[in-house]
Amino acid sequence: MAITIKSEREIQLMRESCKILAKVHDELGKQIKPGMTTMDINRIGDDLIRSFGCVPNFLDYNGYPASICVSVNEEVVHGIPGKRVINEGDIVSLDAGLIYKGYHSDAARTYAVGQVSKEVQQLMDVTKQAFFEGIKMAKAGNHLFDISNAIDDYVSQFGYGIVRELVGHGIGTHLHEDPQIPNFRQARRGPKLMPGMTLAIEPMINMGRADVEWLDDDWTVVAEDGLPSAHYENTILITDGEPEILTLL
Ligand code: MF3
Ligand code: CO
Numbered sequence: 001m002a003i004t005i006k007s008e009r010e011i012q013l014m015r016e017s018c019k020i021l022a023k024v025h026d027e028l029g030k031q032i033k034p035g036m037t038t039m040d041i042n043r044i045g046d047d048l049i050r051s052f053g054c055v056p057n058f059l060d061y062n063g064y065p066a067s068i069c070v071s072v073n074e075e076v077v078h079g080i081p082g083k084r085v086i087n088e089g090d091i092v093s094l095d096a097g098l099i100y101k102g103y104h105s106d107a108a109r110t111y112a113v114g115q116v117s118k119e120v121q122q123l124m125d126v127t128k129q130a131f132f133e134g135i136k137m138a139k140a141g142n143h144l145f146d147i148s149n150a151i152d153d154y155v156s157q158f159g160y161g162i163v164r165e166l167v168g169h170g171i172g173t174h175l176h177e178d179p180q181i182p183n184f185r186q187a188r189r190g191p192k193l194m195p196g197m198t199l200a201i202e203p204m205i206n207m208g209r210a211d212v213e214w215l216d217d218d219w220t221v222v223a224e225d226g227l228p229s230a231h232y233e234n235t236i237l238i239t240d241g242e243p244e245i246l247t248l249l
Helices: 008-031 037-050 118-135 144-156
Strands: 070-072 075-077 089-099 103-112 168-170 175-183 198-201 202-206 212-214 221-223 229-231 234-237
Touching: 008 037, 008 089, 037 070, 037 089, 037 234, 075 089, 075 202, 075 229, 089 118, 089 229, 103 118, 103 229, 103 234, 118 144, 118 198, 118 202, 118 229, 144 175, 144 198, 175 198
Parallel strands: none
Antiparallel strands: 070 075, 070 089, 075 221, 089 103, 168 175, 168 198, 198 234, 202 229, 212 221
């Protein structure tokens, strides 16, 4: 599939979809508390998405059984909500997405629950900043892998492990469209960025080694060394100038 260029009408729908998702995330961020289960978070997120008249796009995606991915500590992404209780000192990555009038949005945030160590706070800060370093390159005329290289250059200074098995992606009338967007250095330049491309940029960064494995549930991706992992993602729009971050209010 080729990279889709969205029309002005489609861009407007993407903006709406993403703005609603930003609101869902802001509310989830306020609600997350020690003592809740990961399933509680899923229920709140699912209700919020539907309260805006939207549909959760993760639910039933390739058989994924929930609306929000909730990944705790050493879980990297795609944690399946269940009975796990959120404790003080945990970090919790929430990945959510929705469909509004046929258009998908996708974003992730990692939250500290109560006090976390300086080291863990730095991991979260660097993961978020990696996104912003990446999108400094997200300009028409640059190449896609300029984004990947900028993320890698920034994160590597800290000695963290950049997850390689999962990558960012194009997004639009499908959750996952071309192109794939690695968070690590590429030998090639990749396709040229053009106005009207909508992309989900999502660094997944491990405190320790980059290696990950899948749990027996076939979804939950965990850091092999058991150390914490963070995730930060927004859907963006390539324009003639600075990129628009569609999933931030
Ligand atoms: N943001 C996630 C991704 O791009 C969405 C996963 S949907 C799921 O991989 F259903 F696979 F969990
Ligand atoms: Co994504």
